[in-house]
Amino acid sequence: MPEIAGSFLADPADSSSPSRTRIIELARGQRVALAEYGDPHGVPVVFCHGWPASRLQGGLLHEFACELGARIISPDRPGVGLSPAQPGRTLADWPQFLGEMADALGLGEFRVLGVSGGGPYALAAAWGLPERIPVVSVVCGAPPLVNREDTRHLNPAYQWLLHIQRARPGVLRWLFRAARPVARLRPPLWMRSWMLRSLPTPEAETLADHHIFEACFRNYRESWRGGADGLYGDGTIYTQPWGFPLPEVRVPVRLWHGKQDRNFAWELAQEMVAQLPNCEPRYLEDEAHYSLAIRHRRAILADLLAYDPPVR
Template identity: 25%
Template sequence: MTETAFSDESAHRLCPLPDGRKLGFAESGDPQGVPVFYFHGFPGSRLEATLLPVKGLRLIGVDRPEDIGALADFLEIGEFGVIGVSGGEPYASSVAHGLGSRVNALALKQMRAYRMKRANHPAADQDLREGPMMAAMVKSWREGLKRSSLGIAADARIYGAPWHFVLEDIKVPTAIWHERADTVVPISIGEHYAASVPEAAAHFTESNGHFSIVMNSYDAIADFLKSKA
């Protein structure tokens, strides 16, 4: 069930940053719920956070995964959870590492791997690709590319570059969801994160795809994030 207590304008908000830039973000779900910053996949935009079922969460999707501390201050949020989906995982992990004193939980779904192959999607994904979910995803992708392709180009470079931290240094309660039959991101990536992040809880499913696991696991993910708030 989707909670949409926020107005349509909440999908098109801007946060002024100290250096004069503005960070685009969107809010959805329960305004009084547990605040959770959502890092979208590759490609994507803040709108991706408005597409998912939400129960008791205040989801905040960001266009660019930077200056999250400043955005939290702008929204008068002290502690918060973090979700990283596919290409958003490196950024969610970075926030959990760099702002660990403010992050109460980290949820990772289908972690992104560099140099990913073209894939035949499982039947579970095909059902989503042929329905309204795909139209909504395309809208998010178009929003991310509306002004420039520079953001996507920067993401592609970052995925292949060395990180400034190691997963073993993440000290935030972490849960990982990954589909064993994922043809986009291999299960070995999820297993690597599960083995590296201290005390991470791993949930490896058997009947989803790269896209459908997000929908089918969302209640469990929301429960995890709420339990750590």
């Protein structure tokens, strides 16, 4: 990591990336790594990556951001990728963190796009910074989990992780540490067909594209760069109270969800829509979790940019 905040470095995770990683220092001395994609003079859009994911996930928007005139700002959350950990942080701390990042970049108003595990962060930003954020998009977003007893609408792997975290968090932390060396490896070509066979048809069709597959797994591997404890800590936030009630999110929300989503079934999205006072849902019949976010990324970004906020 460079010693001078605000400097640039060639992206250590992807030499073919259209972006460079930037390390900036925030008001309270916290550092954050971010990548920028798209039009550097375009409408600023802060991208909230999923879990496990990293700033590199925003790169999937680069081509369409250039076309549509969007400046994608994609930070690593604390403890993920190249951003130093911030012990004790909660989801409700995100608006202040994001506001300081925007100040450091000289941004006034900006839009927010959150995918999967980035969905709660997009909603937290809308709740905490309504004067700076005119609209947010939540794509295949994770629901509140803290008091959820009925987990049948969650991916079985998430059910297992949630159970272990509630019962034996120390064991789960140890498992993350043990898994990191393997998770950082590039999957061999022979494993790809086996991996795709286990996915819903829309996911398999999407990830059959070599470039998409490589981008997704490069992003996944980068999420482990900061260490297993950082990624584990980022994941535990989903099991804690969000720190704000959904009815207090007054900023307009564009919510996208696939009806074949096996990570978070669309019924969970319906629960959130019922609580959000200004939400426009779009349920896509033939899309799953990753396929919606990838195959419809141009439409999602265009919709976010097209929103015309009322004069304040």
